Every structure is written in structure tokens, then in C-alpha cells.
Amino acid sequence: MISVCMASYNGERYLKEQLDSILSQLGDKDELIVSDDGSSDKTKEIIHAYKDKRIRFFLNQRKGIANNFENALSKARGEYIFLADQDDVWLAGKLDKMVEFLDKADLDVAMCNCALVDQELKIIKSPHFDARWPMKRRLLSNLYKNAWLGCCMLMRSSVLKATMPFPRGLAAHDLWLALYAQWHFRTGYLDEVLVLYRRHDNTVSFTGSTSTNSLTYKLRYRLHLIYHLIGRSLKNKFCMPVSKYALS
Numbered sequence: 001m002i003s004v005c006m007a008s009y010n011g012e013r014y015l016k017e018q019l020d021s022i023l024s025q026l027g028d029k030d031e032l033i034v035s036d037d038g039s040s041d042k043t044k045e046i047i048h049a050y051k052d053k054r055i056r057f058f059l060n061q062r063k064g065i066a067n068n069f070e071n072a073l074s075k076a077r078g079e080y081i082f083l084a085d086q087d088d089v090w091l092a093g094k095l096d097k098m099v100e101f102l103d104k105a106d107l108d109v110a111m112c113n114c115a116l117v118d119q120e121l122k123i124i125k126s127p128h129f130d131a132r133w134p135m136k137r138r139l140l141s142n143l144y145k146n147a148w149l150g151c152c153m154l155m156r157s158s159v160l161k162a163t164m165p166f167p168r169g170l171a172a173h174d175l176w177l178a179l180y181a182q183w184h185f186r187t188g189y190l191d192e193v194l195v196l197y198r199r200h201d202n203t204v205s206f207t208g209s210t211s212t213n214s215l216t217y218k219l220r221y222r223l224h225l226i227y228h229l230i231g232r233s234l235k236n237k238f239c240m241p242v243s244k245y246a247l248s
Contacts, residue, residue: 001029001030001031001077001078001079001080002026002027002030002031002078002079002080002081002082002095002099003030003031003033003076003077003078003080003081003082004022004026004030004031004032004033004081004082004083004084005033005035005069005072005073005075005076005081005082005083005084006018006022006032006033006034006035006072006083006084006085006086007034007035007036007037007060007065007068007069007071007072007085007086008034008035008036008037008039008043008047008068008086009036009037009038009039009043009065009068009086010039010040010041010043011039011041011043011086011087012039012041012042012043012046013087014086014087014119014198014200015043015046015047015086015087016046017089018084018085018086018087018088018089018090019032019046019047019050019055021089021090021091022084022090023050023052023054023055024092025090025092025093025094025095025096026054026095028054030054030078031054031055031056031076031077031078032052032054032055032056032084033056033058033072033073033075033076034047034055034056034057034058034072035058035059035060035068035069035071035072035075036057036058036059036060036068037060037061037062037063037064037065037068038059038060038061038062043086044057056075058071058072058075065173066166066170066171066172066173066176067166067170069083069150069173070164070165070166070170070173073160073164074164074165076157076160078157079156079157080099080102080154080155080156080157081154081155081156081157081159081160082095082098082153082154083150083151083153083173083174084151085150085151085197085198087198087200088114088151088195088196088197088198089121089195089196089198090194090195090196091193091194091195091196093194094112094194094195097112097190097192097194098110098112098154098190098194099154101188101190102154102156102188105186105188105246106186107185107186107187107188107246108155108156108158108159108181108185108186108187109153109154109155109156109159109177109178109181109185109186109187109188110153110154110155110187110188110189110190111148111149111152111153111154111187111188111189111190112152112154112189112190112191112192112193112194112195113127113128113129113152113189113190113191113192113193113194114127114128114129114149114151114152114193114194114195114196114197115127115128115193115195115196115197116128116197116199117196117197117198117199118198118199118200119198119199119200119201121196121198124199126193127191127193128149128193128197129147129191131191139179139182139183142175142178142179142182143179143222143225143226144222146172146174146175146178148174148175148177148178149174149197150173150174150177151195151197152194152195152197153174153177153178155177155181158185159177159180159181159185162180162184162185162232162236163176163177163180163181163232167224167225167228167232169224171221175225176225176228179225179229180229180232180233183229183233184233184236186246187246188246189246
């Protein structure tokens with residue numbers, strides 16, 4: 001079973017295009033979980049209009065993007081778990097290609113490449129990542145500057161079990177999942193563009209943009225992540241890293 005977990009918030013402008021691109025790839029027994037963070041636009045009406053039994057909708061009441069994704073992930077029932085943004089578009093074959101890659105390479109987490117596009121889906125940069133594997137960077141390198149994108153990630157339920165619940169004060173869900181997985185699980189990168197990663201004025205996340213956070217905040221937040229990475233590792237009794245990586 002496949003679970004696609006999406007966090008929504010005032011996404012009416014692009015939501016239907018993304019829902020269509022995902023639902024067209026899901027099987028009858030799969031699920032699309034949408035956690036909405038208190039949208040004030042027509043997001044909820046758009047989702048409910050589908051009347052699709054594969055869509056499971058939950059409210060989250062304005063708790064922020066990381067908590068919103070955590071709420072969606074906590075409802076997942078599948079063995080294969082995808083993260084999805086509300087404003088992107090999945091290209092045909094993304095789901096099947098990533099599941100096949102994960103299984104053939106015997107991995108726990110995989111990430112595909114994507115194309116950066118504007119609000120009208122015109123290409124800004126494709127591919128987003130060059131031929132060098134982003135996840136081949138060391139753990140500390142990704143802690144300094146994250147190369148993982150949640151919208152391109154697929155993981156097994158075992159990874160979710162190890163990383164949930166999220167630590168308090170988490171700002172970026174994909175960074176937490178990626179760093180823990182890179183340390184303790186088998187990760188891989190499929191160098192094929194399978195997502196149109198849309199950037200626009202109302203984007204909730206700002207991957208690729210220049211951060212406005214102070215140096216003090218950045219240092220404190222990374223120490224916060226390190227503290228919780230070590231703490232969760234001890235709690236899960238992972239004393240030694242078992243990471244493995246693969247390219248395709």
C-alpha cells in the first residue's frame with residue numbers, strides 16, 4: 001500500500017493540478033492523506049469535491065508546516081510513503097519508478113530529481129540537481145546546507161516509525177527525516193526529473209531562497225537538530241550508523 005502525505009494551506013490556486021497528477025498514479029487501495037492547516041480559501045471545498053475514497057482529509061489548526069506534515073504522516077497506513085507539496089506537479093510514472101528503484105536497490109529512502117518551474121510551469125532550471133548525487137554529501141554537509149527536498153522523497157514505514165513524533169521546535173520536516181535517514185538507513189538518489197517543483201510568491205517553503213535568519217538562530221537550530229538526532233538514535237538503540245547509498 002502507498003501513502004502520499006500532503007500538507008495544505010490556502011492552496012486553491014494550484015491544488016487541483018497537483019491532486020490530479022497524484023491521483024492518476026495511485027491504485028485503488030492506496031491513499032492520499034491531506035492535512036490542512038486552517039485554510040481560509042477554497043482548499044477544503046476543492047478536496048471534498050473529488051469524492052474520492054482514496055483521499056483522507058484532516059484538520060490541523062494553524063500549527064505550521066512541519067507540524068502539518070507530521071499530522072499527515074501520523075495517519076499513513078502504507079509501507080511506501082511519499083511526501084507531496086500542494087503546489088507542485090508529479091510527472092507521469094513518478095510513483096512506479098521510485099518504488100521500483102527503492103525495491104531494486106534495497107533502500108529505505110529514495111529521492112528523485114526535479115525541475116524548478118515558475119507559477120505557470122515554465123522551466124526555470126532543469127534538472128534542479130546536476131549529475132553529482134546530492135545525498136552523497138556527508139551528513140554534516142547536509143546539516144550545514146540541506147540538499148534534500150521533501151517533495152522528491154519516498155520512504156518506507158520503518159523510517160517513519162523511527163523518526164516520529166517529530167522533535168518540538170522543528171522548522172523543516174524534510175531536513176529532520178533526511179538527516180536521520182542518512183545516518184541510520186539505506187538511502188539512494190534516482191537522477192531523473194519526476195517532479196515540477198513550483199516556485200511562486202505564495203510558496204509556503206522557501207527552499208533555494210536566501211535565508212533571512214540570523215547567524216545565531218542558524219547555529220542554535222543546528223545544535224537543536226544535533227541534540228535530537230543523537231537523542232533519538234539512543235532511544236531507538238542505533239549505536240552505529242548503518243547507512244548505505246545508491247545511485248541510478
